Amino acid sequence: MPKDLNAVKIGRSRKRVGAVTKESKPYHHGALREELIRAAVEIVEEAGPDGFSLRAAARRAGVSAAAPAHHFGDVRGLLTAVATVGFREFADELEAVSDRQATVIAVARVYLRFAQKRPGMFRLMWRTSAFHLTDEGLYQAGLRAFRVLDQAVRGKATSELVGDLSLAPTIAAWSMMHGFSALAIDQAFFADDPAELAQLEVLLDAVFSNLDIAKKAASPAPTRKR
Amino acid sequence: MPKDLNAVKIGRSRKRVGAVTKESKPYHHGALREELIRAAVEIVEEAGPDGFSLRAAARRAGVSAAAPAHHFGDVRGLLTAVATVGFREFADELEAVSDRQATVIAVARVYLRFAQKRPGMFRLMWRTSAFHLTDEGLYQAGLRAFRVLDQAVRGKATSELVGDLSLAPTIAAWSMMHGFSALAIDQAFFADDPAELAQLEVLLDAVFSNLDIAKKAASPAPTRKR
DNA sequence: GTTACGGTCTTAACAGTGTTAAGATTGAGC
DNA sequence: GCTCAATCTTAACACTGTTAAGACCGTAAC
Numbered sequence A, B: 001m002p003k004d005l006n007a008v009k010i011g012r013s014r015k016r017v018g019a020v021t022k023e024s025k026p027y028h029h030g031a032l033r034e035e036l037i038r039a040a041v042e043i044v045e046e047a048g049p050d051g052f053s054l055r056a057a058a059r060r061a062g063v064s065a066a067a068p069a070h071h072f073g074d075v076r077g078l079l080t081a082v083a084t085v086g087f088r089e090f091a092d093e094l095e096a097v098s099d100r101q102a103t104v105i106a107v108a109r110v111y112l113r114f115a116q117k118r119p120g121m122f123r124l125m126w127r128t129s130a131f132h133l134t135d136e137g138l139y140q141a142g143l144r145a146f147r148v149l150d151q152a153v154r155g156k157a158t159s160e161l162v163g164d165l166s167l168a169p170t171i172a173a174w175s176m177m178h179g180f181s182a183l184a185i186d187q188a189f190f191a192d193d194p195a196e197l198a199q200l201e202v203l204l205d206a207v208f209s210n211l212d213i214a215k216k217a218a219s220p221a222p223t224r225k226r
Numbered sequence C: 001g002t003t004a005c006g007g008t009c010t011t012a013a014c015a016g017t018g019t020t021a022a023g024a025t026t027g028a029g030c
Numbered sequence D: 001g002c003t004c005a006a007t008c009t010t011a012a013c014a015c016t017g018t019t020a021a022g023a024c025c026g027t028a029a030c
Helices: A002-014 A032-051 A054-061 A067-072 A075-100 A104-117 A119-125 A136-154 A165-185 A196-208 B002-014 B032-051 B054-061 B067-072 B075-100 B104-117 B119-125 B136-154 B165-185 B196-208
Strands: none
Touching: A032 A054, A032 A067, A032 A075, A032 A119, A054 A067, A054 A075, A067 A075, A075 A104, A075 A119, A075 A136, A104 A119, A104 A136, A104 A165, A104 A196, A119 A165, A136 A165, A165 A196, A165 B165, A165 B196, A196 B165, B032 B054, B032 B067, B032 B075, B032 B119, B054 B067, B054 B075, B067 B075, B075 B104, B075 B119, B075 B136, B104 B119, B104 B136, B104 B165, B104 B196, B119 B165, B136 B165, B165 B196
């Protein structure tokens, strides 16, 4: 096996943990977990959850097909990490707009825009059978997003997501913006209208004018705990 | 090949188109298209769109893996037929409740109940990348369902689904019930509440009390064209 | 400084998937 | 009775996720 020996020589001579040159291929990647997540996020954004495959992610990261198993167990483990990334960035965008304008309609616009710009990620985030829904990091990221919405609707944010009827107004707004966004990227509206993207925001505003809460004045900017 | 000859003999002797006994296995199925759809519907109901496979449907129908290709082209063709069945039965239920009580909240309850009782079918119906969205039968069935909703909200029904802002109230109600149902079966509410199913209808009512249109009095029962 | 250990990754194999080409079967029309 | 076209099977292809066995190699113990 001269090929293997050669690869080992090269790997050993250049190997430095955390500082590996691109052309060398050391046996140990060093930061494979992060790179696999990065590769998986890319694929999900490009091709959606259905176009994703564990082997394709491994190929993009430059490792064998069996490599991901050690870090994530199975494909659901990796997709859990991907969905967590998605929810974190989702919460980031919601918090960003909330700092400027804490209204329901402003939150709804961000919600829709996220779904429009990153439909693959958006679809994965709500395909709860594709990852581990009980993951703690995932739950925390989702809760962060929900708190922004709850703040915009009720003027205060819950500490936990429990079956409380006082959350009904928030869930009403959530259902409306989620349903609208999901239906929009699934081509339910404007079956053959090309100028769809621009019209959707106009339609969103018209839709939310039918929601009681959206008509209220904007609540004062909250002091959010990070 | 004595096995084949035997099978042929039996098949030939008992063969009658449209009246084939269960134990005989004639080369030509006779009604394979319908049986494949039936088998595929079963699998989707049991395991959802992700648990579905073309080969499993073929096995359940008792034919080879390549048999479906002739009738449906590819897997998306078969799933188009399945989704069409789903939308037809969905429209049936909506029309049934509409004949008794043509209110938005009544429609919303049927919407939620369909998603709860048949989550696999519901998920397929809105996974528009899994089938041919442009299929005519599918579109007509979807339009039938939309008309019921439009009638309940505006008191009249559109002939076509176009980008018309006058449809905003209907789309508002649609978005809300769709988002609520989708989030509900995706475990977004009551993360760990066991008595979830019963509570969901209560929550649904509370949620829809935030919608302008839902507060109006019920419109008179429409005379629907079939 | 050598050695043993354990985490990391590869190779190889397995059963399963959708799709396709080539061929077998057979009902129906001439 | 023959031919034809529709229907279905067999076989193969490339792909998938998962697993077991083993190769590599940093690190910690001695």
